[in-house]
Amino acid sequence: MKVLVIGAGGREHALCWALAQSPRVTEVVCAPGNGGIAQVARCVPADQRNLDEMLQVVATEGPGLVVVGPELPLSLGLVDELERRGIRAFGPTQAAAMLETSKGYAKRFMQRHQIPTAHFAVCTAEQQALDSLDLFHLPVVIKADGLAAGKGVLICESKAEAKAAITGLFSGKLLGTVETSIVVEEFLTGEEISFLVLSDGKHASPLVPAQDHKRIGEGDTGLNTGGMGVYSTDEMIDEQMREWIMHRIVQPTLDGMAAEDAPFRGMLYCGLMMTARGPMVLEYNTRFGDPETQAILMRLDSDLAEALEACAEGRLSETELRWKPGASACVVASSAGYPGSYKTGFPITGLKDAAAVPGVEIFHAGTALSNGEIVTSGGRVLGVTAIGSDLSEALRQAYEALDRIHFEGMYFRRDIGHRALKKKS
Known part of the structure; x- marks a missing residue:
């Protein structure tokens, strides 16, 4: 095939x-x-x-x-x-993908189907959004309604910051496109988990969980990005919690989409916040995550093509996903200036030496071939990914590989997985 x-x-x-x-x-x-x-x-x-x-x-x-x-x-x-x-x-389909393409639609969908999520207000005018700020405690989250490549979510510590974010989104100054609708949302505290499942419209099969690191700076500081690194371990959630998420979040989502004549087939990505009130949905994505996919597929021990084919044909229940034990980690090497403006076209060296590190695969994100050599062509350039017996080993191998790679302005976070490592220490 x-x-x-x-x-x-x-x-x-x-x-x-x-x-x-x-x-x-x-x-x-x-x-x-x-x-x-x-x-x-x-x-x-x-x-x-x-x-x-x-x-x-x-x-x-x-x-x-x-x-x-x-x-x-x-x-x-x-x-x-x-x-x-x-x-x-x-x-x-286009209708089912609205779970990702419109945050306002997704929030209202969750409200209709009693899927746990943060309190919110969907606003279609700047003044309406400014007035809604009185309904929320600080910090508050301001979200662009449409697709924004992972950069349309702003966590605002003050009212002035929130007002500037709202004005920037509606004017187009913030993302370069004028938003006609935004979401103002309660700020949730806890640990984030990326919970992905394959679905054929009725049945769902969970992938191993992962945790993304969205902020550009170490210690989870600075601007949001498309993701600067991710890790996956079996210890992230136990079997009881996995079943709760499947029963209270995943299956109601699939049942709700089917009831609204938009059955969901494909990859359903539930971005969760593990709060004191239980898991709550921060957002849906309707495709494989990036860089979650890099770390997750390193742990897959069964045939991906068979599973995707079964989803497309509505027979996912006939297949079984198998996973390698241990842990995986992906660290993103980015261009200087990302997620803002950055320059491209710089030669990348050391890729062969880096790929020789045991357990490492290097996945290219923003690269191109130019005169026979690999050069940078995007903000996120490489996802250096490793698998190990535990998270420490996977991270050690990923960083060893990263230290062998060079291009002008190369930047990466050296603290991927810091929360999990701190728990174990």
């Missing part, structure tokens, strides 16, 4: 890497791919913002399965168009 993966980041590199290991897969094609993906898949050009262009790639390649990586093609209705053409696709 030929598999076509849509996307160009570290998540797609990890997907292509895992799919290429399946005995069911004869070839992996990635559109458009990147410099690292080209080492494990055949890359073909495609504009992820252009639905017709992506459909033309599908028509040319004739894949047995299309795996949609990023959120943008989902929001454009790529899966809907593929299903109309009788082509198997892994990913939700």
